[in-house]
Amino acid sequence: VAERESQIVLGLDPDPMALWPGCAELPSEGSVAKRAADAVEAHCRALIEAAGPACVAVKPQLARFEALGGRGWEVLRTICKEARGAGLLTILDAKRGDIDLSARAYATALMGELQTPFGPVKGLKADMITVNPLLGGDALEPFVAGARELGAHEGRRSGVLVLVRTSNPGAADVEDLPLASGGIVWERLAALTDELGRGGVGECGLSDVGAVMGATRPEHLVRARELMPHAVFLLPGVGAQGGRVEELAPAFSPGRAAGLIPASRSIATAYLTSGGDPADAARAEAERLRELAWRLSA
Amino acid sequence: VAERESQIVLGLDPDPMALWPGCAELPSEGSVAKRAADAVEAHCRALIEAAGPACVAVKPQLARFEALGGRGWEVLRTICKEARGAGLLTILDAKRGDIDLSARAYATALMGELQTPFGPVKGLKADMITVNPLLGGDALEPFVAGARELGAHEGRRSGVLVLVRTSNPGAADVEDLPLASGGIVWERLAALTDELGRGGVGECGLSDVGAVMGATRPEHLVRARELMPHAVFLLPGVGAQGGRVEELAPAFSPGRAAGLIPASRSIATAYLTSGGDPADAARAEAERLRELAWRLSA
Numbered sequence: 001v002a003e004r005e006s007q008i009v010l011g012l013d014p015d016p017m018a019l020w021p022g023c024a025e026l027p028s029e030g031s032v033a034k035r036a037a038d039a040v041e042a043h044c045r046a047l048i049e050a051a052g053p054a055c056v057a058v059k060p061q062l063a064r065f066e067a068l069g070g071r072g073w074e075v076l077r078t079i080c081k082e083a084r085g086a087g088l089l090t091i092l093d094a095k096r097g098d099i100d101l102s103a104r105a106y107a108t109a110l111m112g113e114l115q116t117p118f119g120p121v122k123g124l125k126a127d128m129i130t131v132n133p134l135l136g137g138d139a140l141e142p143f144v145a146g147a148r149e150l151g152a153h154e155g156r157r158s159g160v161l162v163l164v165r166t167s168n169p170g171a172a173d174v175e176d177l178p179l180a181s182g183g184i185v186w187e188r189l190a191a192l193t194d195e196l197g198r199g200g201v202g203e204c205g206l207s208d209v210g211a212v213m214g215a216t217r218p219e220h221l222v223r224a225r226e227l228m229p230h231a232v233f234l235l236p237g238v239g240a241q242g243g244r245v246e247e248l249a250p251a252f253s254p255g256r257a258a259g260l261i262p263a264s265r266s267i268a269t270a271y272l273t274s275g276g277d278p279a280d281a282a283r284a285e286a287e288r289l290r291e292l293a294w295r296l297s298a
Numbered sequence: 299v300a301e302r303e304s305q306i307v308l309g310l311d312p313d314p315m316a317l318w319p320g321c322a323e324l325p326s327e328g329s330v331a332k333r334a335a336d337a338v339e340a341h342c343r344a345l346i347e348a349a350g351p352a353c354v355a356v357k358p359q360l361a362r363f364e365a366l367g368g369r370g371w372e373v374l375r376t377i378c379k380e381a382r383g384a385g386l387l388t389i390l391d392a393k394r395g396d397i398d399l400s401a402r403a404y405a406t407a408l409m410g411e412l413q414t415p416f417g418p419v420k421g422l423k424a425d426m427i428t429v430n431p432l433l434g435g436d437a438l439e440p441f442v443a444g445a446r447e448l449g450a451h452e453g454r455r456s457g458v459l460v461l462v463r464t465s466n467p468g469a470a471d472v473e474d475l476p477l478a479s480g481g482i483v484w485e486r487l488a489a490l491t492d493e494l495g496r497g498g499v500g501e502c503g504l505s506d507v508g509a510v511m512g513a514t515r516p517e518h519l520v521r522a523r524e525l526m527p528h529a530v531f532l533l534p535g536v537g538a539q540g541g542r543v544e545e546l547a548p549a550f551s552p553g554r555a556a557g558l559i560p561a562s563r564s565i566a567t568a569y570l571t572s573g574g575d576p577a578d579a580a581r582a583e584a585e586r587l588r589e590l591a592w593r594l595s596a
Contacts, residue, residue: 013399016414024415036414063396063403067412068419069375070368077367093400097430098361098393099466101311105361114365116314116334117322121366132395134432134461136468163432168397170434173490178478185475185483192471 001257004056006290007297009091009234011264012044012060012079016068019043020268020278037071040064044079048086050279051267054286057089057127059234059262080124089127091234091260095163097132099139107146111158125150130161130212130234133189137196144196147208159200159208159232162193164224167214167237186220190227201230205254210234213251215243215261221250233259238289239266245292252297261293299555302354304588305595307389307532309562310342310358310377314366317341318566318576335369338362342377346384348577349565352584355387355425357532357560378422387425389532389558393461395430397437405444409456423448428459428510428532431487435494442494445506457498457506457530460491462522465512465535484518488525499528503552508532511549513541513559519548531557536587537564543590550595559591 001007016024016036020043028038048058060079065072080090096106105114110129113120131143140162147158165175165186175186190211197209210232213224224233233251237243238261251259263286271281299305314322314334318341326336346356358377363370378388394404403412408427411418429441438460445456463473463484473484488509495507508530511522522531531549535541536559549557561584569579 013403015399015403016412016419019415032414032417033419035416036412036419039415061396061400061403063394063400063407066371066407067403067421069407069421070370070372073364073368073371095396095430096361096393097395097432098359099464099468101313102359102361102391105311105313105359105365109361109364109367114314114334116330117317117337118333119330121314121331121334123365123367132393132430132432134395134430134472135464135466136471136473138466138468138471139464140468166397166433166437168433168436170397170436170438173434173436174432174483174486175434177483177486180476180478185472188472188475 001056004087005294006054006056007256007259007261007293008055008286008290009057009059009260009262010047010051010055010267010286011262012047012058013264014040014043014064016040020046033069033071037068037075040068041075041078045082046279047268047282048083050282051286052083052086052088054283054290055088057091057260058083059091059093061093077124080126091128091161092124092126092130094129095132096129097135097139099135100142103139103142107143111146111150125154128159128161128210130163133162133192137192140196144200144209148200151208157202157208159210161210161212161232161234162189164189164193164211165213165217165220167216167241167243171214187223187227190224193231194228197230204257206230206232206258212236215248216241218243218247221248225250225253229254232257234262235259236262239263245289245296249296256297259297261289263289299354302385303592304352304354305554305557305559305591306353306584306588307355307357307558307560308345308349308353308565308584309560310345310356311362311562312338312341313362314338318344331367331369335366335373338366339373339376343380344577345566345580346381348580349584350381350384350386352581352588353386355389355558356381357389357391359391375422378424389426389459390422390424390428392427393430394427395433395437397433398440401437401440402444405441409444409448423452426457426459428461431460431490435490438494442498442507446498449506455500455506457508459508459510459530459532460487462487462491462509463511463515463518465514465539465541469512485521485525488522491529492526495528502555504528504530504556510534513546514539516541516545519546523548523551527552530555532560533557534560537561543587543594547594554595557595559587561587
């Protein structure tokens with residue numbers, strides 16, 4: 001964040017029916033799946049090239065790549081590599097959550113490498129992944145362990161981002177339920193996140209276990225910060241979902257890198273409102289968000 | 299269930315380092331990933347051939363296939379087809395949960411087909427998938443809609459299985475929290491599951507929105523049945539996790555198809571305790587479980 005002077009995360013949610021003009025018309029041969037995957041890859045590359053310089057990370061939404069099958073998974077791998085080459089961190093929006101051996105296998109797929117009798121199969125080696133805490137602490141631990149092993153192995157820090165209070169209206173159904181013991185379900189998730197991250201606080205004061213806190217309910221951020229003083233907050237919901245960068249200041253109280261602001265549709269579709277070239281419009285919108293957040297967190 | 303006289307679901311959780319003898323020694327060429335994927339495919343095929351006849355469905359754990367990358371995803375597709383050809387339903391253990399467009403994309407990947415400018419890319423078209431309800435009703439609806447569209451399109455019924463009370467010890471951290479309004483978090487998840495499924499109750503009295511209820515805490519099943527009278531229960535945790543078929547009777551009160559019992563390690567590794575051929579041991583263990591559950595649910 002300090003190096004790039006940016007807290008903006010470029011969301012990659014490619015819908016094959018809404019790619020940038022030209023991406024679906026590139027020369028490409030083979031099956032429908034192959035041609036669709038090539039077009040999606042071209043779109044993501046163009047987005048990274050245009051908006052990447054104003055961002056600190058990319059955040060591919062795994063659902064979009066899985067919908068393209070095996071080829072989609074390989075496009076995801078290529079795009080992660082591309083992003084890394086452009087100096088960006090990779091945050092996989094996976095929202096995985098599963099028990100013991102299955103959580104371990106997801107951690108391998110997304111952050112590690114799989115041992116096989118023929119040698120290792122490389123996983124995506126993401127810097128961060130989002131995880132779902134419904135199944136409790138023992139279902140999150142394999143992800144945290146996976147991030148720490150990857151970090152140790154590659155000589156960098158990796159981490160997980162736990163869903164604490166999501167940005168959708170339906171979050172109220174479960175995450176906002178008041179508990180008999182006092183507090184609210186999401187506050188309990190915040191406490192779980194803080195506990196898991198205690199062993200992973202680095203020199204910068206930030207932990208390798210962060211939280212997803214929807215930007216659509218900024219009134220929760222002060223309380224969330226009290227409960228998770230060391231967590232990096234990923235703050236989705238700015239733009240199309242109604243969240244505003246200006247309201248996110250409490251996220252940055254431990255420092256500028258303590259808040260990351262994903263933007264996907266607002267960058268990719270900026271040209272639809274501004275007119276002109278998609279890449280120019282994306283670049284301008286990413287830079288506008290970067291400046292806004294950087295000033296706010298000063 | 300009635301046709302096959304079975305409620306047993308064959309779990310497919312292939313670890314490349316623990317495949318059946320011979321699967322890793324098959325002739326296979328190419329990259330490490332290709333050879334590992336071929337070995338995993340051979341293992342899954344052998345398991346389906348041996349244990350499938352005593353089962354009603356297969357349940358691939360998606361994490362295991364994702365760990366093999368794009369080739370793993372294609373093995374998953376092949377295995378689903380193989381299972382269907384053997385007369386088995388496919389239950390994808392995906393535990394997905396995400397908001398609006400992302401949930402929709404997951405539903406497309408797992409149950410539908412993706413529209414692209416080049417034509418449709420086929421998804422896995424599973425009969426059922428497991429989903430995570432932490433994000434609330436609006437995050438589950440796209441999965442339910444996806445299942446209903448697939449069902450209408452293919453002339454069969456498809457459905458989702460909502461995580462309500464999982465089988466792991468950590469489930470207590472969040473799912474078992476008492477609420478200020480009375481009841482427990484998992485009971486609220488059960489109510490949400492029941493609401494979502496009201497519009498999808500078929501002639502058989504069962505809904506297309508079911509629930510995952512861990513077999514490790516059978517004392518919850520009577521209450522769960524009260525809250526979800528029409529739901530199919532998937533009951534993981536029998537065998538390695540300590541659950542016992544004998545304790546699952548309340549799941550079957552609406553009928554024999556109202557409870558599905560997954561078994562993975564107990565079938566795949568039966569030969570390690572019984573000795574002899576892995577396929578013979580798997581067949582015998584699946585048949586033993588089938589008989590036990592069928593008698594119990596009479």
